[in-house]
Amino acid sequence: MKIGIMGAGAIGCYLGGSLQHAGHDVTFVGREGLAGEVQEHGLRLTHYQRELIHFPSDQVNFVTAPESLAECDAVLVSVKGTATQDVAAKLSQIISPEIIVVSFQNGVRNAEWLKEKLPKNPVFPGTVSFHVLREPQATFHFGTSGNLYVGTPEPARSLSSQEEKLIESLKSAGFKTVVTKNIAGVQWCKLLFNLNNAVNALSGVPLKEELSHPGYRRVLSACMLEGLEVLDRAKIRPVRVGGMLPRISPRVLPLPNWLFFRLARTMISIDPESRSSMWDDLHRGRKTEIELLNGEIVRLGSKIGYPTPINQKVVQLIRAAEEAGNGSPAIPAETLEEQVLASRSNK
Template identity: 45%
Template sequence: MQQKPQIGIMGAGSIGCYLGAKLLSGNVPTRLIGRASLGQELTTQGLTVSLLDGSKLSIPPAKVDFETQPEHLADCDVVLLTVKSTDTESACLSLQPVLKQGTVVVSFQNGVRNAARISQLLPQAQVIAGMVPFNVVKTGVGSFHNGTSGSLIIGQSPYAARVVTPFHLAQLAIDIHPDIQGVLWGKLIFNLNNAINALAGVPLREELSDKRYRRIVAAAMREALRMMKAAQIKPLRLGKMIPWLAPSILSLPDFLFFKVAAGMVKIDPQARSSMWEDLEKRRRTEIDYLNGEIVRLGQAHNMPTPVNSTIVALLRQAEEAQQGSPGLSAEALWQQIQQKS
């Protein structure tokens, strides 16, 4: 008989499986909810996560507690919501009749609005906004790779200890921040590159090693910072990653950029954005919750957003084409942006 789960993961994709593997390796009773096809992989082949430092975590099939229906989270004290922002509402509607009063629900999702929406849809839950700074992609059957560095952050809450304690047992670095919305807006600045990387179709390190791509990322960030200033939104730094300095750092000559960036974040050669993975798997992306958020700010303040509007339009075209990444060169992408400016 399986042990009662302490933590449930709703939406066991790349991030959910990474967190699940870490928690299970720390002997924290954890149940994953996800697609039947993934469950078949994990319960027959096990769950393997390769880490940035070259090490691996391997969870044998017998230790993987995987289900496909949300009712199996009824006994959990904490539920981590790791579905795409596009699926927040449907996930919460399926959890409404399931979760007990006082269940802590942590949104480990991209975007800035998920926690507020979850609170509306799950009134019985204690909702905490969270931020995942690192990148995880699926690399094979039951296998995932963590390709960038960073510590998890959750918002300040009387219930934060229910999350932090088991995470520390599992050696998952996690911090509590008093202004999680500022943190999420800060992360959004850096997440604007997700779409650019997806359109380019190359690994993150290769993309950021090319000053021509960096020029586009910097332009998207500068535009976003202008919109946030107009909306009186203050994005906060993520450790050494400082949103308001990022465009200038990206604009440095290659030799200086490499030196400065190396001290900010670690990226291995395999790392790619989750949006690239979505295009490759013909799934709907989170473009509306990332670059689209900047476009909405511009519309609300009657300010043009040619860079992010172009990126949103190109991503939607790629979604509709259902052919994976379009593999746009930096020159082709920049030319399209210039036509809108």
């Protein structure tokens, strides 16, 4: 298949590189800075359990303008959620109605925004439950276990032969790919766990180190429990995604280390150097997706009239870090716990 990657960052480059390694014709659309890295170093994919994949620069079709996506059979959208609506408008001027579009992005509303601008295209919501970290010299590291999830078509129908072919292409590239009727439940589960993106970004330490500290875990637990309360009141039911247990994990997180490490082996099955994409955004001076993660809990809470002081405080701290422009504020666990949990008194 001819597959386009709209938003060739960490996730996009790993998806596209893996698809190219499996024999597919891939076009990467991304930023000029990364295009320069690829031109100089090629594209490198590393994995915590597999061998290095390296494409020399002359084998990578990496461009900065999306016009070439018109020739693709499918476009995988992996831009930051904050850019989705602008990207949707651009794609509406470029791609024909038969081109398949799949959103592999954080958040729960991206496919909806894409469909608004691409009403005639088959648009699928998707979720990525693994983590990829961008490293120097156009290197992308797959640091955790996880799957790809793709929602079934709406209104309900069978997948077309071309859509089936895309799913098989993703599987052939080494991704466990699950087609589900309850993609909303999957997305909300992922969002609850992605509330840790902000905690990790504020901590300034790798994910494994962060999750090894009870103070940071208590902050994450509080964010998740508040999120679950909002979802319950909104009658939204997140579902289990692999080892992500949305109702059990917040209860396990505050446990003492000796017990947590026994019960949460999947949660801490992380490469020692992996960090969240939000930490990476702060490190690179870019706007984060905080409004689509903790901010989504705040938005939904406001909509149903339920206060969300914990997640509001985390949003506030990330916004302050964005404005400061100095990367992660590297807040110690005890300080972050005090700042965030004290916000409960304002509820």
